[in-house]
Amino acid sequence: MKKNFLFKTSIAGMLVFSALAPVGLAHDALDETVLIKGDRTYYDDLAVPQMKGSKNLKHLYEAAAPEMNVVREDGKQNSFADVYSHKGFAYVGTHTRNGGNGGVRVLDLKDPSNPKEVAVFAHNDIPGTWHEKVIVKSVNTADFKGDLAVVSVQQLNRNNPDSKGGFLLYDVTDPYQPQKLGFWEVTKQTTGTHEIYLTMQGNRALVLATSPYADYYSHGEARDFQVVDVSNPTKPTTLWQFDPRTVPEVGTDFNGYHWDSPDGKTRPVFNHSVIADNNGRYAYVSMWDLGTVIFDLKNPEKPVYLGRTEFATDQQGSAHSAALAKGDTILIETREVYQPLKSGFEAAFGYTRIFDIRDKTNPVLLSEFKTDLTTDIPEDAPPTYATFSNTVHDPKVHGNTLYLSYYAGGVIAVDITNPSEPTEIGRYTPESANVWGVFVDKNFVLASDMGSGLKVLLKNNGNGNKSNRILE
Numbered sequence: 001m002k003k004n005f006l007f008k009t010s011i012a013g014m015l016v017f018s019a020l021a022p023v024g025l026a027h028d029a030l031d032e033t034v035l036i037k038g039d040r041t042y043y044d045d046l047a048v049p050q051m052k053g054s055k056n057l058k059h060l061y062e063a064a065a066p067e068m069n070v071v072r073e074d075g076k077q078n079s080f081a082d083v084y085s086h087k088g089f090a091y092v093g094t095h096t097r098n099g100g101n102g103g104v105r106v107l108d109l110k111d112p113s114n115p116k117e118v119a120v121f122a123h124n125d126i127p128g129t130w131h132e133k134v135i136v137k138s139v140n141t142a143d144f145k146g147d148l149a150v151v152s153v154q155q156l157n158r159n160n161p162d163s164k165g166g167f168l169l170y171d172v173t174d175p176y177q178p179q180k181l182g183f184w185e186v187t188k189q190t191t192g193t194h195e196i197y198l199t200m201q202g203n204r205a206l207v208l209a210t211s212p213y214a215d216y217y218s219h220g221e222a223r224d225f226q227v228v229d230v231s232n233p234t235k236p237t238t239l240w241q242f243d244p245r246t247v248p249e250v251g252t253d254f255n256g257y258h259w260d261s262p263d264g265k266t267r268p269v270f271n272h273s274v275i276a277d278n279n280g281r282y283a284y285v286s287m288w289d290l291g292t293v294i295f296d297l298k299n300p301e302k303p304v305y306l307g308r309t310e311f312a313t314d315q316q317g318s319a320h321s322a323a324l325a326k327g328d329t330i331l332i333e334t335r336e337v338y339q340p341l342k343s344g345f346e347a348a349f350g351y352t353r354i355f356d357i358r359d360k361t362n363p364v365l366l367s368e369f370k371t372d373l374t375t376d377i378p379e380d381a382p383p384t385y386a387t388f389s390n391t392v393h394d395p396k397v398h399g400n401t402l403y404l405s406y407y408a409g410g411v412i413a414v415d416i417t418n419p420s421e422p423t424e425i426g427r428y429t430p431e432s433a434n435v436w437g438v439f440v441d442k443n444f445v446l447a448s449d450m451g452s453g454l455k456v457l458l459k460n461n462g463n464g465n466k467s468n469r470i471l472e
Contacts, residue, residue, distance in 0.1 A: 078102030165192020289317030
């Protein structure tokens with residue numbers, strides 16, 4: 001039987017910046033919606049602070065919510081984006097508020113209840129950009145041995161002659177003193193590289209890059225998904241780009257964005273995100289309404305298309321991000337739907353789908369995980385009603401637990417022991433929640449809030465360290 005816990009904060013000023021709405025681009029940036037990423041419209045009645053859990057999350061509590069440093073010379077604070085953890089350090093990306101250039105914040109988590117912000121990097125490299133995604137992994141190649149950070153770079157304005165998009169490479173072997181190594185540039189015609197994934201393939205380091213609308217804006221001269229060799233981080237080299245026109249259902253007349261799908265609808269197609277398995281053998285590319293596209297990556301110069309997930313005709317696609325589970329036999333697909341009343345589709349915000357991918361040429365839908373937020377739409381909402389508040393965002397998996405970042409919903413934990421019957425087992429919603437990312441380490445769960453930054457969740461294991469912020 002579930003036990004509920006109410007979350008109460010005693011940290012003064014923990015959300016000091018949340019009242020200032022961050023700014024940024026919506027996904028999909030080319031649709032008719034003028035919604036700004038970080039806009040808190042329709043949030044306030046939904047983000048009720050709470051913490052509840054059962055099973056392995058029974059004693060989870062918020063251990064820290066540090067006030068993030070201001071790094072801009074004008075004294076203005078940035079908004080925050082994704083979070084990653086490596087060797088006891090948290091890496092928090094930043095978004096576009098107050099002109100971006102917030103870089104990546106590094107926090108020492110030796111004492112998780114008292115994180116120390118010890119460095120910032122990528123903030124002074126390219127003017128007029130922001131850095132929402134960061135991946136950090138240990139790399140061992142002929143040219144580099146150490147901890148490598150890859151940071152996405154996007155332009156606030158493509159017409160700014162001084163800005164450019166792509167990704168930065170940093171040596172963070174000493175997290176206190178990050179050192180710039182290199183930069184990979186995507187076509188100036190697109191905003192930049194939105195998300196990235198770093199993987200090792202033997203003694204070779206690869207970055208899988210997501211550059212939305214590169215195909216559309218460049219009229220096919222560049223692509224949205226690139227495979228880049230970063231074995232020598234000072235000289236990143238593009239190996240391959242994906243042309244969606246090679247998929248039988250797409251066709252040669254595809255303009256890089258508008259897809260005449262087999263269900264008779266014109267759907268948006270662009271690359272939003274990508275992941276790989278631990279050995280860099282397969283890539284899983286989130287191509288919005290084309291679904292999650294799966295590639296055999298064993299020869300990175302010539303990846304082989306295997307298959308993709310598909311949607312019912314009444315589902316907005318919006319394949320946003322992916323995660324793997326059960327020895328890479330299960331695919332988790334999150335769908336960021338923020339306009340729930342779109343004509344011709346079901347009335348619903350984005351939710352999660354779970355697939356059996358033992359046969360990667362034929363992903364089989366096992367279940368769909370929805371929450372109370374999925375259909376929480378005001379009765380008097382106009383057809384143009386839009387908000388990020390209720391949609392799922394990013395997935396992470398640890399064992400049999402799926403963690404989902406959920407904007408106003410905070411972080412939602414799901415038991416996927418039986419992937420055909422996912423069950424909510426925990427929820428963490430901080431005050432004024434606008435949770436962008438979640439990351440799971442063996443010792444803690446990290447969340448990143450667009451307004452306030454890092455949150456550290458720990459387990460109380462009965463050793464006398466129970467937090468007074470959770471009341472049973």
